[in-house]
Amino acid sequence: MHDLWLLMVAAGVATYFWRALGVLLTGRVATDSDIFNWISCVAYAMVAGLIMRIVVMPGGVLASSLLIHRLLACGVALAAYRACRRNLLAGVGTGAVVLIVLNAMREY
C-alpha cells in the first residue's frame, strides 16, 4: 500500500496531463484518428470493467449483499431512468432503494 496522498498527486497530474495536452493540440491534430478511437475504447472499457466488477464481485460492505439483488437493483435503476424521462437521480435513487429493501428483506 502506498502513501495515499502521493497517489492522489500522481493521479491528479496524470489526469490533468490529458486536459493540458488537449489545449496544446487543439487545432493541430484531428480528433477522429485511430489513436483517439483507441483511447476512447480503452477509457470506456476500463470504466465498464470496473463497474461490472463492483456489481459482480464487490468488496467492503457491498460484499454482504447478494449478487442477484445487485443485478436487480441495476435493472430497476435503468428502467426507472427511462420511465422518468432520463432523470439520472430518479433512476439511481430508485436502484439504491431497491438494493436496501431487498437486502433488508433477507432477514425476515
Add this chain to the structure above:
Amino acid sequence: MELSARASYLNGVREALGVPVLVLVAGYLGFGALAGASGVSLWFAVISSVTIWALPGQLVLLDMWQAGAPLIAVILAVSLANARFLPMTMTLMPMLRDDSHPTWRYYLAAHLVAMVAWVACMRRCPGMPARERLHFFMGFGTVCVVSCAVMVAIGYLIADAIPQQLQIGLVFLSPLYFFVIMAGEVRSRLMALALGYGAVAGPLCQLYSPQWGVLMAGVGGGSVAFLILKATSSKHA
C-alpha cells in the same frame, strides 16, 4: 450587447445550479460514501475530488489502492480511465477561444473539463458571443466542482453515521450511476463495443489478477473493441 466577464461567469453559475448539479449528486454522494467505507479520510475524499476532478478515475484510484496495486499500475489505470478528456478538451477549446484571453486561462479552464460542463457548453456556447464563452464555462465548471466537493463530504459523513443496512444502498450509488449512464446512453458503435467488452473483461481480469485487473480489462477489452471496430468498419467502406 455583450456581457462583461463577470456577468458571463455568473450566467454559467446560474445555469449550472439546477439540473446539471442534480445530475452529479448521485455520483459524488456515492463516491463520498464509498470513500468513507473504504477507510480513507474525509479530507482525502474531498481534496482528491477537486484535484483529480474525474469520477471514473477517482473510483479506479480508490479501488486499486484498496487492492494494494503497484503505483505504476494505479497511475496508468487512472490516467487511461480519464483519457477521454483529451478529445473532449480538443473539441471544446475552439469553442472557448477568443483573442481577449491570455493563454493561461485556457489551461485553467481545461482542469474544469468533465462530462456535465462539457455537454452544457458544447450545446450553449454556439449561441453566445465568443468573448463570453470561456467565462461562462468557468462559472459553470466552478459550481460543479464546489457542489461536488460538498456532496462528497455529505456522502462520507452520512455513510459514517448510518447502519450497514442503509450504507449498502449509498455505497452502491456510484456504480449504479455509471451503470445507468453506460447502459442508457450508448450513442455509437464504438461506445457499445468498448462498454460491452470492458464489462465482460472486468470480472474476468479481476479473477486473473486483483491488482492489475482494472488496467488489464481496460487495455485488453478496449483494444479488442477497437480492433473489431476497425475490421468491421473497413469492410463496409
